[in-house]
Amino acid sequence: MNKDLDIYVLIKQVPDTRSKAGVNPDGTIDRAKAGKMLNPFDAFALQAGLNAKKMGGPNSRLFAVTMGPPPAIDILYQALEHGADATCILSDRRLAASDTLATAYALCRTLEYLFKKNGKKADLIFCGLQTTDGDTAQVGPEISERLDFTQVTYCEDFSISDNLLHAKKIIEGGTQLVSAELPALVTIANSYTKLKFKSLRGAQFVQDVKRASKEEQAKYVEIIDLDKCEADEMRCGLNGSPTIVSKTWKIGVVGGNCKMHQGKAASELVSEVFKDAIMLKEFVKI
Amino acid sequence: MAGEVLVVAEQVNSQVANVTLELLGEGKKLARKLGSPLSCFVIGHNMEAAVDAVIKAGAEKVYLADHAELAEYKTLHYRRVILDELSSWATPPHTLLMGSTTTGRDLAPRIAAFFETGLTADTIELDIGPYEHTSGIDQTKIGYFPECLYASRPSFGESLKARILGPWKDPQMATIRPGVFAKPEMLTEKPEGVEIKKVAINFQPSDYRITIKETLREIEGKIDITAADVIVAGGYGLGSADGVNLLKDLAACFENSVVGASRKIVDLGWMTYPYQVGQTGKTVRPKIYIACGISGALQHRVGMQKSELIIAINRDPDAPIFSFADQGIVGDVYHVIPEMIKQLQEKNTSKLAELKVK
Numbered sequence: 001m002n003k004d005l006d007i008y009v010l011i012k013q014v015p016d017t018r019s020k021a022g023v024n025p026d027g028t029i030d031r032a033k034a035g036k037m038l039n040p041f042d043a044f045a046l047q048a049g050l051n052a053k054k055m056g057g058p059n060s061r062l063f064a065v066t067m068g069p070p071p072a073i074d075i076l077y078q079a080l081e082h083g084a085d086a087t088c089i090l091s092d093r094r095l096a097a098s099d100t101l102a103t104a105y106a107l108c109r110t111l112e113y114l115f116k117k118n119g120k121k122a123d124l125i126f127c128g129l130q131t132t133d134g135d136t137a138q139v140g141p142e143i144s145e146r147l148d149f150t151q152v153t154y155c156e157d158f159s160i161s162d163n164l165l166h167a168k169k170i171i172e173g174g175t176q177l178v179s180a181e182l183p184a185l186v187t188i189a190n191s192y193t194k195l196k197f198k199s200l201r202g203a204q205f206v207q208d209v210k211r212a213s214k215e216e217q218a219k220y221v222e223i224i225d226l227d228k229c230e231a232d233e234m235r236c237g238l239n240g241s242p243t244i245v246s247k248t249w250k251i252g253v254v255g256g257n258c259k260m261h262q263g264k265a266a267s268e269l270v271s272e273v274f275k276d277a278i279m280l281k282e283f284v285k286i
Numbered sequence: 287m288a289g290e291v292l293v294v295a296e297q298v299n300s301q302v303a304n305v306t307l308e309l310l311g312e313g314k315k316l317a318r319k320l321g322s323p324l325s326c327f328v329i330g331h332n333m334e335a336a337v338d339a340v341i342k343a344g345a346e347k348v349y350l351a352d353h354a355e356l357a358e359y360k361t362l363h364y365r366r367v368i369l370d371e372l373s374s375w376a377t378p379p380h381t382l383l384m385g386s387t388t389t390g391r392d393l394a395p396r397i398a399a400f401f402e403t404g405l406t407a408d409t410i411e412l413d414i415g416p417y418e419h420t421s422g423i424d425q426t427k428i429g430y431f432p433e434c435l436y437a438s439r440p441s442f443g444e445s446l447k448a449r450i451l452g453p454w455k456d457p458q459m460a461t462i463r464p465g466v467f468a469k470p471e472m473l474t475e476k477p478e479g480v481e482i483k484k485v486a487i488n489f490q491p492s493d494y495r496i497t498i499k500e501t502l503r504e505i506e507g508k509i510d511i512t513a514a515d516v517i518v519a520g521g522y523g524l525g526s527a528d529g530v531n532l533l534k535d536l537a538a539c540f541e542n543s544v545v546g547a548s549r550k551i552v553d554l555g556w557m558t559y560p561y562q563v564g565q566t567g568k569t570v571r572p573k574i575y576i577a578c579g580i581s582g583a584l585q586h587r588v589g590m591q592k593s594e595l596i597i598a599i600n601r602d603p604d605a606p607i608f609s610f611a612d613q614g615i616v617g618d619v620y621h622v623i624p625e626m627i628k629q630l631q632e633k634n635t636s637k638l639a640e641l642k643v644k
Contacts, residue, residue, distance in 0.1 A: 040553055100407075104399060135566055135585075136407035141395035150495045151361050153392045166499075170559065171359070172298060172387050173510065174503035181495040190553055239424045243404035243452035246417055246436075250446060258598070258608045262616035266625040273613045274629060279595055283516050283540045283574060284633050 002160055005056030005123040005182075008063045008114070009049040010107060010140070011042040011079060013072040014133040038075045041128030043195035044188040048126045048158070050083050051193070055160045056123075061085045063114060067095065067107055076221050081198040081206045088114055092225040094233050099241035100134070104142035106226070106236050111147070113229035122149075124165065125185040129154065137187065144185035152180050153187045288433055289380035289456055290325045290347070291317040294368065294393075295340055296385050297330045298503070300357075302339045304469060305385035309462060310343040311470030312412055313383055319414040320380055320433055323347050327371070329364055331357035341480050342473040348482045355489065358501060359389045362493040365396050371485040372401075372457075379457040381435045383412075386461035394461050404452030405459040406437035408565055410466055410588055413438075417451055427454055435460065440565055440584045463589075465512055465569035511544045511561060516574045519546030519563055519590070520556075523579020523600060523619060527556040532623045533578060539630040546570070546590075548580045564589035578619045582607025599623070 016035035038046075046064070053062045064079035064087040066072050076087035090110045098106065115121045125144075130137035137153070144151040152158075154170035165180045170189055209220050226233055234240060259276060261269045274280060291313045296303040310326060317324040326345035328336055333352045340348060351367040372378060382397070384390035386408050398405035413436040419428050431453035437460040441448045452458055511517060518537040520529055530545065537543040547557035549564055563570055564586040575593035580586060582598070582605055590596070591610055598611035599622045608614040615622055 099404065100395070101398060101402065101404065104395075130566065136405075137391045138395040138398070138405055138407055141392060142399040145365075145396040145399035148492075151392070151396075152496075154388050170388055171501070171503075172296075172303070172389060174501065176358075176501045177499040179497050179499060189559065190555075191558055194555070234424065238422065241404075241452075242402070242455050243406060243450050245441075245448045246451050247449040248441060248446045258611045258614045260603070260608065260614045260616065262603060262614075266617055266621040267629075269615045269617060270622060270625045270629055273597060273615060274626075274633070277574075277595055277597060277613055280574060281633065283543070284630055285539055285541050285543075286634060 002056050002162070004059040004061075005052060005160070006061050006063070006118060006120050007049050007052050007056070008065055008111060008122045008125045009042070009045050009079065009084070010125065010127045010143075011046065011064055011066050011075055012039045012128075012131050013037070013066065013068055013075045014039045014131055036071060036074065038078055039128055039131045039133075041130055041132070041188070041190060042075075043128075044190055044192045045126040045128045046079055046082055046084075047193050047195045048155070048186065048188045049124075050196075052124055052126070052158075052160065053083075061118070063087065063118070065089075065107070065110060065114065067091070067103065067110065070223070073221055073223070077206050077210070078198075080209065080220055081202040082195065083199070083202055086220050086222070088222040088224060090224055090226075090229065092236075094226055094237045097238040097241060098236060099243045100136050100138040100142060101242055102236050102240035104139050104146060105240060106231055107139065108143055108146045109226075109229040109231035110224065111143070113224065121183060123182045125149065125183070127185065127187045129187050129189050140185055140187040147183070147185070150180040150182075150184040151186075152178060152184060154189045155186045156189050156191045158186065288320040288322045289377045290323050291320065291381045292325050292327060292379035292383070292457065293340075293345070294327045294382065294384045294390075295329065295336065296359075296387060296389050297328070297333070297336055300330055300332045300336055302328075302336045303385060303387070303464070305387060305390075305462070305464035306340065307343045307469050307472075308464065308467040309383045309385065310340060310345055312462075312467040313381070314344045314470065316381055316412060316414050316435070317346075322380055325349065325379070327351075327368060329356050329367055337482060338476060339472075341476050343470050344473075346480060348480065349485050350482055351485045351487055353487050358498055359393075360496060360498065361392055361396065362496055363489060364393055365400075366489055366493050367485060367487055368393075368397060369400055370488060377456075380433070382457035382459045384459075384461050386463045390461045394459060398459050401455070401457065403455045403457060403459060404450075405461070406439060406450045407461050409437040409439050409460045409462045410447075411438040412436065412460065412462070417453055434458070440588055463565075463569045465571060511546055511563070512568055512570050514542055514544040514570075514572050516540040516543035516576070517546045517563070517570055517572045517590075517593070518543065518576045518578065519548065519580060520551060520578045520619075521548035521580030521586075522550045522554075523581070524551065524556070525579070525620075527554075529579070529619065530556055532619065536576065536578075536623050536627055536630075539627055539634070540574070548586050577607055577611065578623060580607055581605045582610065
């Protein structure tokens, strides 16, 4: 039997680009109008957290943590529906324009606040491999460095025994089996098990929480700001970010010389293309 | 004077990764603009040939950490040798570049967090240029910076490219996808006088918290989509995972061919990550790229737009892919691909006939 584990999953709300809402005709995104969703990569991390909880002792706990504007509470409720025990959001205007380093700092402060409150440091922290809106994959390892945790990125599968995480991870050109001492930070690849459907009990529980008093709600969805987690505001947001976006520009249409073939039978379209694309011939297998 | 331009080399089985050579080629341009040396940090075991290779690719100074414990990449061990060495420098590197590989993405953020410095991920363009910071709450940031690292990357879901910079703290860091830059021409002779500094290696007990049990690379080669001449890639327009078989059938008609995937279908689990083309997947430049049911979002485009010939099949005549493909077919992939296969097999027969005549 493994010891009781305190497990944290870091999740983020991102613009929902699957829908057309909030997508301007020129392809830019109106973030205010766009729908929101749980970062798809974080769904795998949440499932990893749920699985890890089962591997731990009977008093293992799963916490979901996010940072963002108040509407991001939605994804915390989602985590509760799936089986998280409690959640926390760091929400503060001073966090605006945080780059990855500033984000990692703020999340570290949040985690350390929670470790103190929960009476114990994390045994495991799970993150999605990356977000779909930032795409950097940097925040996880930056947190791991600050907390001096071991780290497994691109994790595809894992088990836990004693004080060790045994993981299968993607490396260049293959896979690797590694063992990492706890506490560990793990980023979960999207080849991991998909997030299972929420349980009826979970959904019912969230309905109850939403109807409960503010005090009762705060037990499950705690909202904190920079002061509460004792974060230095000069290290957060734009102030704490060592990088800025100095300029953006539209990427023009490249080429624009596409020869279009349409409005005919597939056989004709294909033979037209093959006639134009002479170099294809060189690569046809004999 | 600005600090060095430092490329942290990546290796597998003591061989330097292509991305390292590509970064040395691009790093040289940055170093010349800064008037700084181009240096390379080589970490591994039995690295003599690797050191030769990075020097022939343009490195003017080499930092070498050669130790049996470093034969395979390990987060904490590699972190240790880099941090120990860089912490001892009076002037940090001006620029620090790493590949945006599974290794670089594991290591670079730890280095950046340790030095509390900026790191731009998945960069597609690098340059050195000026920047003036005129306002902000933090007065200490205001000033004119003549030599910043410009790292540009696409901004997600938006047809925008963003230039990211952070001149306030060195090293200014960036990771770059393999294949984004061309490999430099390799010198035939090793130039004289390149300093090779053996760095001190002092592992701490805490570095041994992660151990490698087994490394499996037998699939290497088979799924290196960057080496293929022909890539048949599929997107969400395939409609279901079954469509992947159609891609495979078409790819099988070509020599040195492979299938590729858009991010969306990798996220959906129709294909796996090693096949993914684009900003967060591989950057490819094959001779022929056949995009089947791929809309051509910027994220995908940056990973394949350098292909010599791009043929796109899409039902939507307004799909962005048609703005940069060479040949576009407006139609259903389930009609067009089988027709392609049929006609290629006919070509094949005629090619055979040609050979027989000869």
